[in-house]
Amino acid sequence: MTPVLRVATVGNPNVGKSSLINAIAGSNLSVGNWPGTTVDRLSISFELDQVHVEWVDLPGTYSLAGATSEESITRRELLTSPPDVVVNVIDAGNLERNLGLTLELSELGLPMVVVLNLVDEARAHGIEVDASKLSDCLGVEAIETVASSGQGCAEVKAALLRASRGRALVEYPEYFQAAVRQLDEPNRWRAVTLLSEDVPGLDSHEQAQRLRRQLELVQDPFLSVAEARLKMARHLTCDVEVRIDRGVSRTEKIDRLLLHPLLGLPLFLVGMLEVFRFTYEFSAPWIGFLDVVKGVLSSWVTSWGLAPLAQSFLISGVIGGAGTVAAFSPVLFLLYLAMAFLEASGLLARTTFLFDQVMKWVGLPGRSLIPLLLGFGCNVPAIYSTRILPNLGDRLRVALAIPFMACSARLTVFVLFAAIFFPKTAPYVVLGLYLLGLLLGLLTALLMRRFVPQDSDRTGIMEMPPYRFPSWRAVFRQAWLRTYSFLRDAAGPILGAVLLVWFLHQVPAGKPENSLYAGVSRALTVPLAPLGIHDWRLAGALMPGFIAKEVVVGTLGVSFLGEEPVAAGGLGEGLGQLATGFGVALQETVLAVPKLFGVPSAELPPDESPNGLSAAIGRACDSAGALAYLVFLLLYTPCVATVAAVRSEFGNGWAIFSVIWQLSVAWLAGWIAYQVMA
């Protein structure tokens, strides 16, 4: 007759006991109920080396002394019909919690095999359990498995036949040990349990009760036992749960380069430069295409032969306004794309690490550098990206500093003016303006420390997550959602402001010099006079500059040279232009890829403003006034879109404050610049 080996799995709930029995069973798994209950009873039987194995899955339990019906079943089975081998399944990722039961089982004195399951998940969390060390400590075999995929199951089967009895590891306090020795009970688990608690189904006897009463006079035996077991579980965990050195991880290799004491900072700056080049190179073709669309729509409107006022309303107001809104989206989308990538890949955390020291003097965490740098691309996503800061006070201070960063739109004006007034030193003037903005932004953040509510729970502790390549789907989705929410929130304000400026231009009808716009502009020259700006056309261009800094140059062109007439165009002609424009944009996008890897040029981009504008502006003010104008334009107010962003993130009050604060700083800085130059 074949010998029979009775096996039982025991373990905490949800550690994969049934996955294990499923993996081992293949198809001959039988499912029933435990007698008198609705608790599932899984069992299998198979032949193993001429031994008939009968394996049953006991209900999950945290302790053998538990009181629920499942726990009672497990205890009853183990005590009244002890299996030949106990298979103790443990979640390798939650060792300390699981070992409590293991320690009880080893006191029970049955031959045992420990199954370290879910090692894949544990590893994903960076936890390695040293199975052989655990095996040595417990005195039983410990086998790593991933039961759901069947990994390690064959080893578990093989280990059944050589299962050994574990060591009782828990050391109880001496007063309690003494009682265990006195008690006439050979099974250690029974002895310990009888002396420390009442467990249903475990018959106590007179001697045990007497000893327990004596123990209770000294200390609470239950607490002593629980404490001793917790301590041993902790001790064991510390011993076997190690980070086995698997050589240098991929993350560590990347960190060695990116966080290098000397190379780290330059590499970061190159990376940031690449982000801007990526944004610029890939957005430029599409902004160009949007211009084509604008031109085609305008030519169609012209072909309708409407009254001049209506035509101007549609072209300059509606199409112009919508065009301004739309022109934001390529830049925004690409910057958001870069942002989402930095965030998800783990690079953002490294930036914090690199620049924490720099930002510390303004009292900000290192990662606040990211929004500030993004501000050089476009202030709007920079404001939204302050969300990467966990602390509201920090977020606000960074958001107030961001509009001082010279966004790419301001560069067009800088280039135009610098070329006219400082032909020899143009790049330095522009660089100086950038640095001035950065400096004043940081000073603002520093100053606001006193006025902005500080959260109490600020610590500099930050996890540095392992690098991973983010899923493109998630990155694109996030970038799209953020761009969409910008278009939704800012379209109204921008369009409104464009229409307002258009209205000022048209009323009263007649020459531009007599329009309301010119009147308001002349009024503006009064406060700007100390800055050396006396020409109303220069002052006036600051108003549309509030809508978007991109349109300043255009407005100057119109004010100085008059509006360019729009030629009428037919439907077919327009469609043809659209198709060609789209093709060109696609082509330029593809051509932009190799440009990313080229050496960046130190030259300023070519000035593309209308012919004759330079000369006209050159006559409008002197170089001191021009510098003051540039400084003022750099600092004076965030554009409408940025104000809308500040408002949606921090409320009306801070948005208004931001505008007033910047106007004051800009005026003061412009005045100083003028006084110094003049």
Added chain:
Amino acid sequence: MLAELLEALRVRPRTRNELLLLLQASPGQLEAALFQLSRGGYVDRAIPEQGSCHSGCGHCSVKNFCPGESAEETWRLTDKALSRVAPPA
């Protein structure tokens, strides 16, 4: 660790976070300790007084519907523990 845990709870019921802080324990350790103590009937989960329900519920029959139920996990000593764990002399 159990003694410190009981002492901390003897002063007043405490949230999980408070206990982590007081005992300087990891979440896993605290969970294991609270499990042992609740198994022995020394501690149970309390529902903090909050909103309209000022009863400090405990065995309240409608506590599952109580807004306090979703609040932070709070633990307190049972009567058994209070009678057994003597205040330090």
Added chain:
Amino acid sequence: MKPSLTLAQLPLNQPALVERITGPQPFVRRLLSLGVTPGCGVKVVRCAPLGDPIQVEIGRLQLAIRRLEAGQVHLQPSV
């Protein structure tokens, strides 16, 4: 007994054990919730190019922590 060492003073790549964490509650709570508890092993992996903060390996975690705060993590005297 040697005077107690803090995490801020621990030399690079030398393993040590945490003894206790002092300082404001949120700080202690944050560390504990990350699993940094008395008895667990720590190692300083590197410091930032500008000197602060330091990167600390604690079990399976890589943490960036400022030197000032690292000074509140006391280590067991090495044996």
